Amino acid sequence: MSLEEPQDSDQDQPAVEGRSLGDELADLLGDHVLSREEHLNAPGFVIRPDEVQDVLFKLRDEAGFDHLSCVTAEERSNRYESIYHLKKYDDPTQEASVVVPTDKDNPVSQSAEPVYRTADWHEREAYDLVGINYEGHPDMRRILLPETWKGHPLSRDYEQDRPQVVPLREHANPLEDDHSGDGGDTMFLNIGPHHPATHGVLHLKTTLDGEQVADVESDIGYLHRCEEQMCQQSTYRHQIMPYPDRWDYISAGLLNEWAYARAAEDLADIEVPEYAQIIRTMGAELCRIAAHMLAVGTFALDVYGDFTAIFMYAIRDREKTQNILEDLTGQRLMFNYFRLGGVVWDLPEPRAEFFEKIRDFLDDLPEALEEYHDLISANEILQIRTVGTGVLPEDVAKSYGATGPVARGSGIDYDLRRDDPYGYYDKLDWDVAVEDGCDNYSRLLVRLREVEESAKIIEQCVDLLEDWPEEDRTIQSNVPRTLKPEDDTEVYRAVEGAKGELGIYIRSDGTDKPGRFKIRSPCFSNLQTLPEMSQGEYVPDLIASLGSLDIVLGEVDR
Amino acid sequence: MGTLLLQSQTQTPLVDTIAGLLGLDGLLGAVVGGLLGAFLIANVMLVTTAVAGPWAKRKITASFTDRIAVNRIGPFGLLIIVADAVRLMSKELIVPDGVDRPAWDLAPIILPFSALMGFAVIPMGSGVHLADPEAGLVYAFAVASIASLGLVMAGYSSNNKYSLLGGLRSVAQNIAYEIPLIVTAASVVIFTGSLQMSEIVAVQAEPLVTVAGITIPQWFAFVNPFAFVLFLAANLAEVGRNPFDTPEAPTEIVGGYQTEYSSIYFVLFYLGEFIHIFLGGALIATLFLGGPAGPGPEALGFVWFTIKIWAVFLFTQWCRSAVPRVRIDQLIDIGWKGMLVLSFANLVLTAIIVGVIV
Numbered sequence: 001m002s003l004e005e006p007q008d009s010d011q012d013q014p015a016v017e018g019r020s021l022g023d024e025l026a027d028l029l030g031d032h033v034l035s036r037e038e039h040l041n042a043p044g045f046v047i048r049p050d051e052v053q054d055v056l057f058k059l060r061d062e063a064g065f066d067h068l069s070c071v072t073a074e075e076r077s078n079r080y081e082s083i084y085h086l087k088k089y090d091d092p093t094q095e096a097s098v099v100v101p102t103d104k105d106n107p108v109s110q111s112a113e114p115v116y117r118t119a120d121w122h123e124r125e126a127y128d129l130v131g132i133n134y135e136g137h138p139d140m141r142r143i144l145l146p147e148t149w150k151g152h153p154l155s156r157d158y159e160q161d162r163p164q165v166v167p168l169r170e171h172a173n174p175l176e177d178d179h180s181g182d183g184g185d186t187m188f189l190n191i192g193p194h195h196p197a198t199h200g201v202l203h204l205k206t207t208l209d210g211e212q213v214a215d216v217e218s219d220i221g222y223l224h225r226c227e228e229q230m231c232q233q234s235t236y237r238h239q240i241m242p243y244p245d246r247w248d249y250i251s252a253g254l255l256n257e258w259a260y261a262r263a264a265e266d267l268a269d270i271e272v273p274e275y276a277q278i279i280r281t282m283g284a285e286l287c288r289i290a291a292h293m294l295a296v297g298t299f300a301l302d303v304y305g306d307f308t309a310i311f312m313y314a315i316r317d318r319e320k321t322q323n324i325l326e327d328l329t330g331q332r333l334m335f336n337y338f339r340l341g342g343v344v345w346d347l348p349e350p351r352a353e354f355f356e357k358i359r360d361f362l363d364d365l366p367e368a369l370e371e372y373h374d375l376i377s378a379n380e381i382l383q384i385r386t387v388g389t390g391v392l393p394e395d396v397a398k399s400y401g402a403t404g405p406v407a408r409g410s411g412i413d414y415d416l417r418r419d420d421p422y423g424y425y426d427k428l429d430w431d432v433a434v435e436d437g438c439d440n441y442s443r444l445l446v447r448l449r450e451v452e453e454s455a456k457i458i459e460q461c462v463d464l465l466e467d468w469p470e471e472d473r474t475i476q477s478n479v480p481r482t483l484k485p486e487d488d489t490e491v492y493r494a495v496e497g498a499k500g501e502l503g504i505y506i507r508s509d510g511t512d513k514p515g516r517f518k519i520r521s522p523c524f525s526n527l528q529t530l531p532e533m534s535q536g537e538y539v540p541d542l543i544a545s546l547g548s549l550d551i552v553l554g555e556v557d558r
Numbered sequence: 559m560g561t562l563l564l565q566s567q568t569q570t571p572l573v574d575t576i577a578g579l580l581g582l583d584g585l586l587g588a589v590v591g592g593l594l595g596a597f598l599i600a601n602v603m604l605v606t607t608a609v610a611g612p613w614a615k616r617k618i619t620a621s622f623t624d625r626i627a628v629n630r631i632g633p634f635g636l637l638i639i640v641a642d643a644v645r646l647m648s649k650e651l652i653v654p655d656g657v658d659r660p661a662w663d664l665a666p667i668i669l670p671f672s673a674l675m676g677f678a679v680i681p682m683g684s685g686v687h688l689a690d691p692e693a694g695l696v697y698a699f700a701v702a703s704i705a706s707l708g709l710v711m712a713g714y715s716s717n718n719k720y721s722l723l724g725g726l727r728s729v730a731q732n733i734a735y736e737i738p739l740i741v742t743a744a745s746v747v748i749f750t751g752s753l754q755m756s757e758i759v760a761v762q763a764e765p766l767v768t769v770a771g772i773t774i775p776q777w778f779a780f781v782n783p784f785a786f787v788l789f790l791a792a793n794l795a796e797v798g799r800n801p802f803d804t805p806e807a808p809t810e811i812v813g814g815y816q817t818e819y820s821s822i823y824f825v826l827f828y829l830g831e832f833i834h835i836f837l838g839g840a841l842i843a844t845l846f847l848g849g850p851a852g853p854g855p856e857a858l859g860f861v862w863f864t865i866k867i868w869a870v871f872l873f874t875q876w877c878r879s880a881v882p883r884v885r886i887d888q889l890i891d892i893g894w895k896g897m898l899v900l901s902f903a904n905l906v907l908t909a910i911i912v913g914v915i916v
Contacts, residue, residue, distance in 0.1 A: 189719050197809040211723070211886055302809050305800055305883035312623035381801055381882040539723075540810045540885045 025096055028063055029055055040266055040491035042085070042095030049102045052110035053136075056084065056098065060115055064088050065096055066398050068116035069494065070520035072505045073126030075155050080107040080132050082123075085492045085505065085520075089398055089412055092420045097492070102132060111137035118401035121528050129154040129228075144221035144557060154229060186214050193222055197302050197543045200553030204530075206542070213534050213542050218527055223557040231517040236264055236483040237340060240517075245334040247519065248555040251290040251322060252498040254283045254329075257338040262422055263493035263504035264340050268485045273474040274424070275465075276342035281424040282358075282461035283328055283337065285454040286321045291498035292447045292454075293318035295405075295550040299444060300376055302547035303385050303540075310375045317368050320361045327354055340483070342476030347465065358462050365455050369448065377445060386441040390533040390545030393438055400532070401525040404500025405450065406549055409443035411436030416496040428460045440541075440548040447550070484512050492520075499523050499550055519558050523551040571687045572598075595688045600674050602686075606864075607832040610871060612642040618872060622879035651821040658715035665715065665815075666823040668708035669830030675701040676837045679755050683850020683859020687756070694755040695747065695845075699740055702796075702837055705830065706732040709805065712827075713815040724814020727886055728798070728805035734893030735795035735802070738901035742789045745901075745908040746778050746845050759849035779846040785904050786846045790873070792897055793838040795889070797831070799874040801881045804889055839870030 022043030026033055029045060032055050037044030047055050059065040065086040072083040084098040102109045111134035112119035123134045124143040131152030134140060142149060148166045151158045191197075191204040198204065201222035207215040227243055234240045244256035258280060265272060272280075297314025304310065322332050327348045329337035337344055348354050376382055392402070397410040407414050415432040417425040433449035435442035487510035494503035500522030509515030526549050534542040572595040577587030613628065613636060620627030628635030653662075679694040681687040691697060706729060713725015747753055750761045766776040779786040795802035806814040816827045843849060843866035850859030884892065 187719060195812060300882075303882050305803055305807060305809060305878075309623050309879050312625065316624055375880070379882060381884055384888060385882060385885060538885055538887060540804075540807070540883075543810050 021094060021096070025059070025063060028058060032058075037097070037099055037490075039097050040489060041493060042097045044083070044097040044099050044490070046099045046101060049100050049109040050135075052084075052098070052100055052112055053115055056086075056112050056115040059086060059096060059098070063096075064090070065094075067092070068112065068118050068122075068401055069501060070492065070503050070505065070518065071112070071119060071122035071126055072492070072516065072518040073130040073132050073154075074507065074516040074518075075130055076101075079104055080109075080130065082109055082126060082132055083490075083492075083505070084112060084119075085503070089407075089414050092414070092416060092494075095492070097490075107132045108135050109133070110135050113137055116401065117396075117399040118525050118528060121524065125524075128152065131155045142221075144224040146221075153226070185209060191542075193219075197546065199298060199546070199551060202527075202546075202551070202553055202556075204542075204546075206539075208539065211538050213537055213539060216531050216534055216542060218530060220524075220527070220553070221557050223553045225554075225558065227558040228517050228519055231260075231519075232514050235512045236268065236485070236514070237479070237481065237512070240264070240514075241338060241340075242334065242336045245336060246554060247521065247558060248291070248497060248499060248502075248523070248552045249333060250294050250498070250552050251318070251325070251333055252287050252552075253331075253333060253335040254280070254287045254325075254337060255291075255495065255497045256502060257335065258284055258423070259493070259495045259497065259502040259504050261338045261340060262495055263491055263506050264483075266493055267489060267491045267506050267508060268340070268479075268483050270341045270479055271477050272342055273477055275468060275473050276475050276477075277424045278461050278464050278468075279328075279343050279347065279475070280338065281428070282458050282465070283325065283335075283343075284423070285457045285461070286325055286328075288454045288498050289451050289458075290318045290321040290325070292405075292451050293321070295447055295498075296372065296376065296444065296451075299440075299544070299547040299550070300382075302543050303382055310372065313368070313371060313375070317365070320364075324354075324358055324361060327357065339476055339479075341479040342474070344475075346473060346475050351466075355462050355466055358458065362455050362459055362462075365451070369451060372448060377441075377448060383441065385540070386439065386444065386544060386548075387437070388439050388441075389537060389541040390440040390443075390548055391438050392529055392533050394436075396532050397438075397529065400529045402500070402529055403522050403525065404497065405443055405446040406500060406526045406529065408432065408434045409446045409548075410438045416494055416501060420494070422495060424461070424464075425457070428457050430456045430460075440544050443548040443550075482512050484508075484510065486510070488515075494520065497522055499552065499555065500526060521555045521558060523549075523553075523555045524558075527551050527556055571685045571690075573688065575685055592688070596678065599677055599682075599686065599688055603674060603677055603833055603836060604829070606836060606867075607829055608639050608643070610836070611828055611832050612639050614871075615875060618875045619879055622876070646825045647822055649821040651823060652818075654717060654818050656717040657818065658717070661711045661715035663823075665708045665712035666819060666826035666830070668711065669705050670826055670833050671830075672701050672704035672708065673830055673833035673837045675704075677840065680837075680840045680844055681755050681759050681849050682840075683861075683863045684857050686860055690754060690756050693753050695743060695753045695758070698755075698837075698841060699736070699743070702834070702841075703732070703736060705834060708830070709815050712819070716815065716818040718818050720811045720813070720817045721815050723811045724805045724807075724817070727807075727811075728815060730886070730890055731795055731798070731802065731805060731893070734890050735792045735897065738893065738897035739789065739792040739796055741898075741901040741905050742785050742792065743841075743845055745782065745785050745905045748905070748908050748912050749778065749781065755844055755849075758844060759851070762848040763851055775848055775851060777846060777848040777851075782904070782908060785908070786842075788897065788901055788904060789842060789846065790870075792901075793842060793870075794874060794877060795893065797835045797838045797874065799835070800878045801884050802889055803878070803883055804886045807883060835871055835874055836867050838874075839867035842870050843867055 032047050032051050034046045065088055067087040067089050069087045070085040074081050080102045082100040086096045088094050100109050109132055111123055123137055126132050127140060128142040128144050129152060150164060187208045189206045189208050191206050193201045193203040203219035205217045205219055206213060231240050231243055240260055244260050245253035247256050293314045297311040300310040326332050329335040392410050394410050394412055397407050413434045418432055430453045433446045433453060435445050485508035490507045492503055492505040494501045502522055503520030505518035506514045507516040533545040573591035576594050577591035582590055616627040628638040631637040631641055676698045678688045679698050709728040710725045713721045750758045762777050764776040765773045766780055767774050798805050819827055847866050850863040852862030
């Protein structure tokens with residue numbers, strides 16, 4: 001299936017016969033709607049906190065909003081607010097925001113978890129960082145911070161200077177509940193936070209029945225670095241851009257930067273020159289290849305066991321993209337290359353040499369991929385290990401808000417580069433890789449195929465850049481030195497990161513810093529599917545499933 | 559067959575040689591010669607392992623994965639062996655809370671010693687052969703199997719769930735694979751009609767065919783390649799290397815039974831594993847590759863034998879770098895449903911063929 005033409009460029013008015021999507025939804029929701037808001041990306045509906053489930057069920061079942069992309073919580077001057085950013089997997093340009101204001105003194109709102117499973121973690125995060133309580137939530141606990149934390153860091157009355165004195169004995173002792181005295185048939189096992197296969201600092205509380213996983217619960221937050229708050233304290237123009245590199249730090253930096261750039265450019269109405277868009281597209285796809293190489297390499301490592309050839313081969317090829325990215329941006333990991341309105345500098349001189357280098361890499365890539373297929377996907381032992389294990393059915397994946405290769409490995413044909421075009425993607429010829437096996441193997445294949453597609457995109461970008469007239473190489477549009485977007489403008493924008501839908505919500509407050517900066521991390525949503533995948537399977541398959549999710553804890557915990 | 563039995567050498571060639579050199583005979587000669595011989599062979603194996611563990615393994619894995627590996631200390635980085643020895647022995651021996659003390663301390667000793675004892679009956683050529691009992695093959699398998707006991711002790715006494723899982727896995731695996739291993743070895747015994755190691759080697763020295771003036775000896779790898787492949791695969795499981803390294807499986811159960819061991823205990827485990835691989839290699843060489851046989855004078859036998867066991871070592875490292883690990887349930891499936899059936903089929907077929915032809 002080839003690239004479809006973008007349907008309707010005006011995203012706020014996709015409905016037929018002059019009636020906006022907002023009006024239609026308002027009719028559908030009827031009395032539930034207290035008032036209307038206009039977010040830059042979607043119509044917003046303010047509803048009562050005790051009607052959340054009614055409204056969301058209606059929107060999901062009758063209007064087809066099957067993707068709860070993100071839950072943003074914030075404290076305003078006179079109220080708390082939870083915003084549910086809804087989308088459709090079939091057409092992510094159709095968006096709706098459900099705004100749930102809650103009382104300042106008693107911030108209790110109905111949980112959306114029965115409607116969208118993904119709300120589980122999102123609402124826990126909202127409770128943890130902002131302090132909104134969700135009624136009917138199955139497990140209302142902190143998620144990023146320790147249970148003993150005092151206060152909610154993103155709430156207005158949070159005392160930042162108050163020391164968090166938490167004696168060791170008050171911390172949960174990970175050995176305490178080992179359930180060894182239960183006399184039951186199960187065994188409790190801590191996988192992580194320091195474990196060779198958790199890809200960072202992730203703690204899986206696993207209950208084993210023999211070698212089979214009876215239950216698994218992820219304990220995250222070990223790498224929480226207050227990224228949202230840091231962005232809220234930084235200026236739009238220059239200070240925020242370095243942070244995205246540090247979310248998904250597996251060399252997917254440019255993809256992350258684009259998420260911020262897209263949201264901020266929409267917010268401040270900044271145009272990006274076509275030339276810069278092509279450079280962005282090329283750089284982003286190089287990052288995607290680098291990220292997928294590492295994902296494939298480490299997945300092989302998880303399944304193969306010992307330090308094996310395939311991991312080093314993947315790193316070897318990833319190194320080539322890193323060299324190209326270093327030439328382009330001057331950095332190997334923390335690129336800080338995008339600017340609002342373009343990129344920071346033009347391609348390196350001599351240009352011919354740079355293009356030559358990319359072309360050499362692209363020429364060698366098919367052979368390298370062939371080698372990967374020989375060593376990984378065509379290997380029969382790997383197939384018996386991965387085919388049919390870690391199964392994530394399509395409807396479950398949707399309910400958990402899975403995106404990226406995880407969703408596409410479950411047969412969900414969803415890629416924001418095509419479905420909600422940005423950059424230069426809609427003018428290039430490439431395909432979205434989808435596999436419908438729903439298992440670990442499909443996710444692996446999707447990543448390997450996406451590397452091929454990214455190579456196609458890069459090649460076309462290089463062709464375009466090579467012939468680009470010299471007098472027309474504008475790398476940045478004119479952007480004011482200080483950006484002060486209009487007060488109370490809200491936007492939620494997402495791009496297709498290496499791991500999936502990376503979204504940014506920004507509410508401006510009239511100053512040069514965001515009033516609320518919320519990151520929708522694809523890994524955060526994807527990781528939630530782990531129990532669904534691994535319950536009843538063997539420990540090795542749990543590890544393989546975790547590897548196939550390709551999480552980066554820097555992005556999960558932010 | 560009858561004539562072959564007459565060719566059998568002296569019962570304990572190395573012991574006799576040493577005793578002869580010292581001018582001792584009788585019981586004293588046997589004891590002193592035996593002890594010195596054992597000392598010699600054990601040290602040869604330990605040196606081999608010292609070269610294999612810190613150096614050769616790194617170099618081999620590195621060439622599989624496009625790297626260089628150790629090359630800073632000494633020629634070809636060989637002195638890393640000394641550096642590693644000093645490093646490992648100077649590390650703190652951490653004894654975790656709640657370990658089951660005598661068992662926890664004994665486990666790392668049992669492992670290398672069970673493998674070392676196996677070498678007593680292996681004819682390594684050039685007269686290096688410590689003992690040659692009539693049930694030599696059975697003895698070798700029996701002492702090698704003691705290693706499982708060490709693994710279970712380590713897994714159970716470490717008071718660590720990963721260790722426990724590793725210990726359980728290693729027992730399950732060893733039971734599932736030792737039966738095919740021994741049954742396959744039995745098919746060799748059907749050919750030789752003897753369990754005596756020197757006998758098994760001697761039979762293989764017979765010519766199989768002569769092609770264009772080159773005589774191909776009757777190595778059982780040529781006579782019964784099917785049994786050879788079976789034995790090679792079962793041996794991988796026996797020594798716990800990919801695709802059968804589930805008892806350790808660093809990415810799943812961290813390090814299995816050796817998770818809690820550090821310093822010199824860790825060295826002993828590591829040592830035990832490598833000696834075990836070499837013992838597996840020695841058995842393969844003796845049973846299927848003609849033991850110390852090779853071109854050139856008989857004095858070169860030990861060289862040929864060393865080359866053969868290193869070839870098997872290289873093979874295990876190759877598997878380690880290139881073959882994915884199977885899951886524990888799949889491993890047990892392959893063992894009980896595949897290898898066991900195949901090994902018995904091989905045994906029965908061999909018996910029929912030998913019975914009809916001989």
